[in-house]
Amino acid sequence: MTGAENPQATAGWVDEVLLAGPAGDVCLRLPQPVDRGTLRRLVGEAQERMTGAGLRPGGAVALRLPPSLAYVAHLLATWRVGGQAVLLDHRLTDHEVDRALHRLQPQVVVAPVRSGGGALRVFVDVTAGVSAWSDRPAGSPHAVIQLSSGSTGPSKVIGRTAEDLVAEVRRYTEIDGVARPGERIILLPSMVHVLGLVGGLLYGLHAGVELCPPERLSGDAVLAAVAAQDTPATVLGVPFHIGLLASTVPGGPLPQLTRMTTGGELVPAAVARAFTDRYGVPLGNMYGMTEVGVIGTDLYGRHRPAIAPAPGIRVREQDGELWVSCPANPYVGLADPTRWADGWLHTRDAGVVDPDTGLVTIRGRLDSQVSVGGLKVDLTEVEATVAGLPGVTAAVVVWDDGISAYVQHDGALTEDALDRLLAERLAGFKRPRALHLLKQLPRTTTGKLVRSVPSLREAVS
Template sequence: MMKGDLLIPSMLERAERFFPKKEVVSRTSSGIHRFTYKEIGKRTRKLADRLQQFGIQRGQKVGTLAWNHHRHLELYFAVPGIGAVVHTINIRLSPEHIIYIINHAEDEILFVDEDVFPLVEAVYDKLKTVKAVVVMTDNELPESKIESVFSYEEWIRDGSESFEFVKDIDETEPAGMCFTSATTGNPKGVVYTHRSTVLHSMSLSLADSAALSESDSVMAVVPMFHVNAWGIPYASTWMGSTQVMPGPRFTPDLLAGMIEKEQVTVTAGVPTIWLALLKELEENDYRTDSLRAVICGGSAAPAGMIQAFEEKYNVPFLHAYGMTETSPLATVSRLKSYQLDLPQEEKLAVRAKQGLLIPGLEMKVAGSGGEVAWNDEEMGELLLRGPWIADSYYKDDRTDETFIDGWLHTGDVCTVDEEGVIKIVDRTKDLIKSGGEWISSVDLENALMAHENVFEASVVSVPDPEWQERPVACVVLKDADKNTSKEEVLDFIRPTFAKWWLPDDVIFMEEIPKTSVGKFLKRALRDQVQEYYKQTK
């Protein structure tokens, strides 16, 4: 067989050649922009040329602090196109973590959105390796104390649109970098190669995965700084899909409007996004009949939300699982052909799980006595390996804690049913051990969020002198004026769980703290709960 390296620029080259008329619809602070893949290709080549003129060498890091738009997409291909590494930085992290990430990665140049520029300017004096900042804006450059600041459009003007991407790259060379959104300690860096990115993009295009294709209009709501928007911009470009990029500081009504106007067929984001969109759809009138899939990942999706999308709006809901270390796609929940005739309640129970392992990956679920039985009851930690699974952290001595004997230890506890379907029960650190028995906070949360007046729910443990730990539910109501009581909430889930699983208390809150990517921040929530009980004693 011929040897051919799997390289990221080849994906854009395919779009340029076979889908030059297809569009990238990009929202920025100044409005909607429309570019064909032919135009995106020319702009990306100009950008790659300018990066080389600036002196960016192979293996060096180019940082981005930006939302989802066409310029960010161009960086996705231009940077690997010269053999450098595109480092997407989470703009929602604390300034201290952003400083750490940029210095640890040793970024040479930063590309930032106009609304993020003040954050960069405030920490610039602490950045050790950055030589220049390019502001991605349609407006004039803001005044700045930073000497080397450029406007993106002016900066790429002198680049050549016929620039040839570097071809002598080995597929195992680094191409991208993301850092975990740390809840404790500093974030950990994960490096993606050309090969891992191309194979991951292929996995997104499989029929039993996200099935991305030329006929799709794809809107990644998950930020491009969050595990490369789950790889969707790469796969969509390769397949020639129309891309709809929602830009900065979007709102539920904006997303609903773009779905309707741009006839979006596939969209992807975390559960908090879909809870907010569902509320918008319930309150206002939008057409969503173009959607063939809402992809949900990042944390477990409530079964009630899945049911609402599928039964009320006839929108298929794809539950997926992954993490920064897995590029991120690892599992997708789809019914097998012979499960399509199951009763609706049984089908929903399957769809609410994290699903089947994606082809190309291997898994083990390790319990205290070895691999667990596939009986949907025994719990163990999920271990993964495969060609788009990381094997280490970037220059980090915590590698040995996570990557052991060739396996990624995810830290997620799960069960596996007889069909091989994974259900994430909890993070190892969030399981609640009461009287020697385990309680899944995720199961409780999903049940609570099925209540018609519960918008969000998160369950944490509190110390207990008799039982070691006991669960407490923290709840945000959709309508606080409805006078939903603690007893009503507990009565709602009582038929589902054993008595000892039921939370000892329900605390109503205005907001549940979240991480920078929209997951419940349980460490902060535990602190709030402890403070609440101190004040009420």
Template sequence: MNIVERIFRDADRSAVALISEGQEVTYGSLIEQAEAAAARIAALPAAQVALDCPNGVAHVVLALAIVRAGKCLVPMAGELSQRERERVLRETGVGAIVNGHGEIRSVPVADELGFDQNALAALNPAFIRFSSGTTGTSKGIVLSHESLLARVTAANRGLGIGPADRVVWILPMAHHFAVSIMLYLLHGATTIIENSHLAEDVLSAATTHDGTVLYGAPFHHAMLAAEGSGRAWPKLRLAVSTAATLPLATAQAFDQRYGVPLAQGLGIIEVGLPLLNLERSREKPASVGRPLPDYAAEVRSEGELFLRGPGMFDAYLHPWRTRAEVLEGEWFHTGDLARIDEDGDIHLLGRSHSVINVAGLKCFPEEIEAVLCEMPEVHRARVIGKPNARFGAVPVAEIVPRDPVNPPKISALAAYCRGALARYKVPVEFKLVESVPLTPSGKIQR
């Protein structure tokens, strides 16, 4: 089964699939462009193909083409540093890169991969989302065609997106394409692509093109809530907030500004969209609601949230672990701490690990600390999240110098991080300290 073939088979070719920069692209035109690109990509010997392309029509065309050609799509986020890019290519076994112009460049595959290519191929993989693990250990999350179809179908039982909907798109496609854009295309909706980061431009695109659904992070919702023109958004029926904890003030401001409550959801790349606050989003904006119809949730004795449902990830790529090896029975251990209230609504209380959400993008302190400790002048580093009114949180670093008499320069620390990390992961502050707190077992205390 190929999920893109399913999208193309069921599409109304006369309907509008995409709107970008005022131009409309029908499903028929999208299919023609993607099929032409897929014919070229299918001839590649590479099994995994990376897409290095910014948001836009080209990203949609080429991502569909890679998957339609029977290749496994590996998105390359634009904010990655050169070292991070090389790591993604190496650890996912990418053999070719497609850029935004549709140009294809072959790259050498590592002699030794951390996984069995035959075992990966047996899963019928459609997509690998590379991420950092909670301990800084890199891994790729593998989703098969079957799992993608199952999860977007399950998610839409809550979202209810259909041909009459026009979804305003403001998130990075490299992070969200496979699970979100494919859902919209599979169900015949129109996606309005707005690349401006200015609230007035997003609102103009939404009202000009009759946007009905908004799917974004609290950062985007706060920006739109503060938009000062007073213009209404008359066709908006559903506004979903995900990727980071929704602040109460943002929820209230957005509802007051547009008359539509923000429905907070929990999106997890390993699971999909299992939780969405559709019933009591105005009364309980801080809740992620109840499980969607196909999912189940449990909060176990230590307060940790477990989820069960369709479309679970198929494997961790590096180190290789299949879904069966990771799940506890049929349950996925999310790492979130939560409680369930008297109405059955779930409230997230925090993470059992230390992820920092920066404007909807996740970074892990352990990864940043590992980079800092590569510098010979650094004995130990601790990175924590600092609340930020605009971005939600930002990373700050505490540095224990190897030689207190000759400590590293702050400018050198910042420059080294900029060369090794995506921009949003670079600490906004560096503090020289004598020591950082440790647990009794010698681990950094957060």
């Protein structure tokens, strides 16, 4: 069917799961505290604006807002109406947004008419404008539509139902090592994407964990956010943020810092060591996908690089690929049996599942296996070797008519020096045929390194 299934009946989950609790309890610090009573009032006001612009139960709202209190209020208000939230990263171009709007046909678009605070602000001060777009119902029964990060190619359109979101929020409450009621999450990833959205915003609202984004995305600002309150704090981020903190010298003790948890790509061992050596707290790992949310965790860093499946999630290995339980097709449009079939999501990640412990080890993308002169080479291994070299701050290794390495460096590394270091560590058939040194590697909006060959070539040129 089109539109949300029984939208009037399902809309109550926002009040029951996310907005319940004493009015005076602080749920957000931006850095001024926002209590639940204030948030409920702002959600109600946003609801009135959107219904006045034409939003109806079963319709869709396109949210093109940067992380802000306005974003939170309009997102929750969309669901409270019984609508579908289409999350458009505010960094997308007008061309990309227009394509998404014409494909998804929202009834209402919410975009900034004024914003301030600068590019490095994590949360910004936004005045939202609400405008009518179409009179069509949503094209699917999902509560949220997200565009994948597209690190290896074009973005996918992914939908998740309200039931699925609630199940994941409750799954977080069963994971040992996540922030607990009365504690704080220092949120670094964007709430447009799954880690910041569910692992940060929705879980924090449900569990009574204060969400405290730093004022700016700098190491000093993150540490200042940790030190701002006396309650225990978990930093939630991606590997880029680990490197940022590992290179930041604290101004004093940080007894409030409980751990850092990272999602996204694998963390290079050298970066993980640098972080734990500096702060002396666990560096937890979380593996997930936009399609299903959190899949597995190792929040104490005991099994690195392996993770344990999250409660209620089944992971199996099929011909070297990891498959994850996913009851319904998460993709908007026709189901691709190579991506999802019969209740299983094909992750396209290579990995193994230990039959005795159930621990899952991710080996990298399936397309990282290449043949050089009849010999198998795992590009993930080559990339890990490059990334671990002195002077290298990040690396991407791809197949481009041969093994090619794109290397972000600290300014002192030369191509000849890099080649000599690799010759000492890798067999000749494994060594990159082309080396490209860059001051900055391209990243997706979620902070992942871009692995698309055309994008990497463009960064070089």
